[in-house]
Amino acid sequence: MSTLLSSLGRWSFRHPWRVLVSWLLALGIAGAGAVVLGVGTDNTFSIPGTESQAGLEQLSRSFPQVSGTNAQFIVVAADGDSIDDDAYREPIDDAVSALGDLDQVLAATSPYDEMVDGMINDDDTAAIVRVQFDGESTDVSDETKDALRAVVADLGAELPDGAQTSLGGDLFAISIPGVTLTEAVGLLIALLVLIVTFRSFVVAGLPLLTAILGVGISMAGIFTATAFATVSSTTPLLALMLGLAVGIDYALFIVARHQDQVRDGVDPEESTARAVGTAGSAVVFAGVTVLIALIGLGFAGIPFLTTMGIAASVAVAVAVAIAVTLTPALLGFLGHRVAGRPKKPRANTSRKTKKVRAATARAASEAADGAEAPP
Missing domain, CATH: 1.20.1640.10 (Multidrug efflux transporter AcrB transmembrane domain)
Known part of the structure; x- marks a missing residue:
């Protein structure tokens, strides 16, 4: 070799x-x-043979409408307001309708839907809107994500002053x-x-x-x-x-x-x-x-x-x-x-080295004097 x-x-x-x-x-x-x-x-990842992968495949076969990833955003009413007021209900319902028209969106659930429960808190000050997508989070295009952010931003601009919106969910939990x-x-x-x-x-x-x-x-x-x-x-x-x-x-x-x-x-x-x-x-x-x-x-x-x-x-x-x-x-x-540039020799020696050299020189001198002395 x-x-x-x-x-x-x-x-x-x-x-x-x-x-x-x-x-x-x-x-x-x-x-x-x-x-x-x-x-x-x-961007699709799978681990064949694992229980989690088998569960995802079974869910996709049995309930394909909920097998994909999801996103959600929360709307918090301003102090003293109720989330059930018309000033909140109408903009939120309009946003849900706009989300349902986006590509790769299977369903957008309104918190005011009579078929669902638990999406408005007990104090009627906050509500959650859920969006279900077709496929995993890595399958959702950047255009769809940008459109989702735009809808939520527009909703925040239409709500009364002091109201807040926050976007999250599994869709934004994974970054490549x-x-x-x-x-x-x-x-x-x-x-x-x-x-x-x-x-x-x-x-x-x-x-x-x-x-x-x-x-x-x-x-x-x-x-x-x-x-x-x-x-x-x-x-x-x-x-x-x-x-x-x-x-x-x-x-x-x-x-x-x-x-x-x-x-x-x-x-x-x-x-x-x-x-x-x-x-x-x-x-x-x-x-x-x-x-x-x-x-x-x-x-x-x-x-x-x-x-x-x-x-x-x-x-x-x-x-x-x-x-x-x-x-x-x-x-x-x-x-x-x-x-390249060669190393420069060290000009100065340490004090300890100088002492050793001086002692060596004296010893050599004394040995030479002893050798020259007559018997």
Whole structure:
């Protein structure tokens, strides 16, 4: 393995443009596939074989009208007012009628409906309006949610001064995580740490560049795969996090070893071959163990976990391949510049060290005097 990786690193060092163009071409193909074939991720989650999933399926078969998610909003009357007053009853009934016309809404229940009970409190100061949707909360479109918020906002504007409305329910209890500014801040912090470590902006940016390229290829491949398989919305985020983490880490192994060797006077080409053969072996071994762990998620028998494991393992495999090919190619572009700024020797020694040196010198002097004394 070490010999093979060493030869691969040497070849990549000698042909950096071929390696770089090949990976950029792979990124372009994957990106085109994502744009042309991608159909988006799926927000529906199921865990077959569990009692809760069996109960949901039975409820959907027996009472489909109540098997979906729901939302509700509460209306609180102003001080001294009653929720049964016409100033509240008419706007609330109009809002219920408007909600019933929204897409994906199965039913909107008025608190004044004679067929229901318990939706107005004992003091007649607050009432609850319930809205039943078709499907799970992740199936309800953003347009429907915005329309629901607009109806409640309009109702609040029509009610007397001092009245309050508050929207909630299961529909708003689940949020799907996505890529935010936090990831960009994390990359910036990583860049600063690498600059301090390598004392070179160019060398510090190399692990980040390879990691971002690998993540781009992996993410594009995942969205391309949505045309052929169901991919949950959390899968790309997991692949992004793992791809960035291992991508930076694996490239860092090789670059750090290479920089130390070049500073010790080793020729850059020979140093690259040694770094890929030694540190690259550790990269491949670490990547294989992560792949096994991620693919092992499929043994849980949960479809979305299996999909997440496979997608994340692809991201890790791409990170390993880039680390042992593109990293030495970029080192070929840098040449001797990878050494960065050498460490400055310490000009001052500690007081304790000076005392030790002085005592050693005195002892040596006394020993020499004793040796020169006549018998």
